[in-house]
Amino acid sequence: MASVDSTGSRVSGRLRSGDILHTGLVVALLLGVWSVGGLEVSTGKVPHLFAINGSTVLLPCTYASCIGIKNLYFNWHYNNNGSMMKLCDAVIPIEGVEPKVSVFHERVEFVGTSKGNNISILLYNITYEDDGEYICFARNEKEKNRNHSASYMLYVVDQMKEIDTTLTTIIVSVVGGVIGLSILGMVIKALVINFLLKDDEKNKECLVSSGNDNTENGHSGAKADNKGTPKA
Numbered sequence: 755m756a757s758v759d760s761t762g763s764r765v766s767g768r769l770r771s772g773d774i775l776h777t778g779l780v781v782a783l784l785l786g787v788w789s790v791g792g793l794e795v796s797t798g799k800v801p802h803l804f805a806i807n808g809s810t811v812l813l814p815c816t817y818a819s820c821i822g823i824k825n826l827y828f829n830w831h832y833n834n835n836g837s838m839m840k841l842c843d844a845v846i847p848i849e850g851v852e853p854k855v856s857v858f859h860e861r862v863e864f865v866g867t868s869k870g871n872n873i874s875i876l877l878y879n880i881t882y883e884d885d886g887e888y889i890c891f892a893r894n895e896k897e898k899n900r901n902h903s904a905s906y907m908l909y910v911v912d913q914m915k916e917i918d919t920t921l922t923t924i925i926v927s928v929v930g931g932v933i934g935l936s937i938l939g940m941v942i943k944a945l946v947i948n949f950l951l952k953d954d955e956k957n958k959e960c961l962v963s964s965g966n967d968n969t970e971n972g973h974s975g976a977k978a979d980n981k982g983t984p985k986a
């Protein structure tokens with residue numbers, strides 16, 4: 755009985771999260787439609803960056819705008835434990851014109867180019883104090899100066915890259931193993947169910963005579979219904 759109850763609540767929980775997912779999707783779609791044509795600032799797909807102490811790291815950032823740019827102002831900030839430290843800033847008058855960049859940090863160099871909509875910077879000779887959040891900000895006069903930014907975390911590490919990659923390998927293999935095992939489990943389950951069903955057909959009279967069977971069928975039927983609704 756207890757196991758049936760827990761399945762029931764799990765199913766309704768899944769339903770509720772499905773509703774939230776749908777709402778989130780609608781909101782995301784609306785936001786997506788709303789921001790079409792606007793400026794986009796991106797630091798790439800990865801929200802984290804690992805760099806070895808003493809190395810030099812590229813902090814990538816690009817912008818894109820389908821309505822074009824005019825007097826695009828951009829800057830880079832380092833979030834030093836809550837207080838923002840400006841690293842550099844500049845204005846790109848129009849597309850293709852290289853900005854005159856003011857740099858406020860001795861180890862920062864602007865390496866972007868307007869030809870690639872690239873406003874990346876280099877940070878030289880990294881120390882552990884450089885750990886933290888880096889924010890790339892841009893504002894386009896062509897769209898009422900709306901603010902756009904993208905950021906990521908820089909983690910300064912010791913010569914730990916090997917360990918890091920082996921850890922990743924381990925995680926990937928474990929995750930892969932779990933997925934593989936669950937697939938194997940599903941296949942075995944399918945085979946067993948198939949086998950049992952064939953068996954059931956032979957022993958139908960036995961099953962019908964067992965009293966508990968009705969409720970179990972009812973529950974598995976409800977489960978199947980509930981699983982069907984979120985997909986629709």
Ligand SMILES: *[C@@H]1O[C@H](CO)[C@@H](O)[C@H](O)[C@H]1NC(C)=O
Pocket residue numbers: 807808881912
């Ligand atoms: C970090 O790198 C700098 C420069 O390479 C070096 O002087 C310093 O000792 C290093 N710090 C640690 C904790 O390894």
Ligand SMILES: *[C@@H]1O[C@H](CO)[C@@H](O)[C@H](O)[C@H]1NC(C)=O
Pocket residue numbers: 835
């Ligand atoms: C960050 O600020 C908090 C409180 O302002 C302080 O306790 C903490 O030590 C600071 N951390 C660093 C790394 O400076």
Ligand SMILES: *[C@@H]1O[C@H](CO)[C@@H](O)[C@H](O)[C@H]1NC(C)=O
Pocket residue numbers: 860861862878879
């Ligand atoms: C980085 O460190 C090297 C060697 O310590 C030094 O020659 C170079 O000037 C440093 N670069 C910057 C931008 O500080």
Ligand SMILES: *[C@@H]1O[C@H](CO)[C@@H](O)[C@H](O)[C@H]1NC(C)=O
Pocket residue numbers: 812814816865866867870872873874
């Ligand atoms: C931006 O420019 C830097 C320096 O030239 C380059 O290394 C980087 O790959 C460029 N990024 C993109 C997204 O084009």
Ligand SMILES: *[C@@H]1O[C@H](CO)[C@@H](O)[C@H](O)[C@H]1NC(C)=O
Pocket residue numbers: 899900901
């Ligand atoms: C954009 O950011 C600036 C500070 O950089 C702020 O003063 C301004 O109010 C922001 N504008 C909007 C529309 O959020």
